[in-house]
Amino acid sequence: MAKTGNKNVQAKLVLLGDMGTGKTSLVLRFVKGQFYEFQESTIGAAFFTQVLSLNEATIKFDIWDTAGQERYHSLAPMYYRGAAAAIVVYDITSMESFVKAKKWVRELQRQGNPVLVTVLVANKADLETKRQVENEVGEQYAKDNRLLFFETSAKTAQNVSELFYEIAKRLEKVSPSRPGGMKLHRRSQEGGRRVFCCSS
Numbered sequence: 001m002a003k004t005g006n007k008n009v010q011a012k013l014v015l016l017g018d019m020g021t022g023k024t025s026l027v028l029r030f031v032k033g034q035f036y037e038f039q040e041s042t043i044g045a046a047f048f049t050q051v052l053s054l055n056e057a058t059i060k061f062d063i064w065d066t067a068g069q070e071r072y073h074s075l076a077p078m079y080y081r082g083a084a085a086a087i088v089v090y091d092i093t094s095m096e097s098f099v100k101a102k103k104w105v106r107e108l109q110r111q112g113n114p115v116l117v118t119v120l121v122a123n124k125a126d127l128e129t130k131r132q133v134e135n136e137v138g139e140q141y142a143k144d145n146r147l148l149f150f151e152t153s154a155k156t157a158q159n160v161s162e163l164f165y166e167i168a169k170r171l172e173k174v175s176p177s178r179p180g181g182m183k184l185h186r187r188s189q190e191g192g193r194r195v196f197c198c199s200s
């Protein structure tokens with residue numbers, strides 16, 4: 001439950017990145033605390049909600065998990081338009097996915113939204129022996145482009161809560177309050193909801 005006087009913030013969050021980088025897995029780890037070795041590829045996009053309670057605010061995330069397959073690329077603007085935060089994901093075992101992540105960052109920058117909280121996420125950190133993208137390379141690119149940066153593993157849960165908490169903290173600072181205007185959910189493990197908006 002939100003504390004009296006707490007600030008209520010509702011924020012659209014979008015995940016972008018190449019197919020198979022772990023976007024859905026990161027969201028499922030955050031929303032349900034679960035990980036699936038054989039996660040199906042997303043078709044179109046999937047929608048989830050999750051609430052995070054901070055000391056002074058409650059953040060309700062409306063999460064759009066986009067499909068990484070190239071054929072869905074043209075749909076992406078529908079999901080990042082109006083977003084308060086964007087997570088661009090690459091897979092540390094794939095240089096190609098890092099190149100693709102940089103393209104997403106440039107596309108977001110072209111939208112010219114100065115208040116978009118943008119995070120570069122290097123996922124699959126548990127696969128150290130197969131690493132193709134060094135931590136420092138991702139970190140430096142993020143620094144040069146004023147992005148937040150996290151190395152995560154949806155599999156082991158490394159840095160996943162930290163990622164969403166950091167976004168929530170940033171949104172708490174920049175978002176106007178919505179006193180009494182939002183129905184709040186208790187933070188729960190079953191808070192996710194998936195809808196498929198497009199067919200292949």
Ligand SMILES: Nc1nc2c(ncn2[C@@H]2O[C@H](COP(=O)(O)OP(=O)(O)OP(=O)(O)O)[C@@H](O)[C@H]2O)c(=O)[nH]1
Nearest residue numbers: 019020021022023024025037042068124153154155
């Ligand atoms: N080892 C490891 N595997 C992961 C991790 N995250 C995701 N995977 C696996 O990578 C595969 C792809 O994960 P998804 O979450 O479907 O990736 P996605 O980016 O949503 O893929 P698209 O829906 O095609 O865009 C699945 O088999 C996952 O189990 C991780 O952190 N570590």
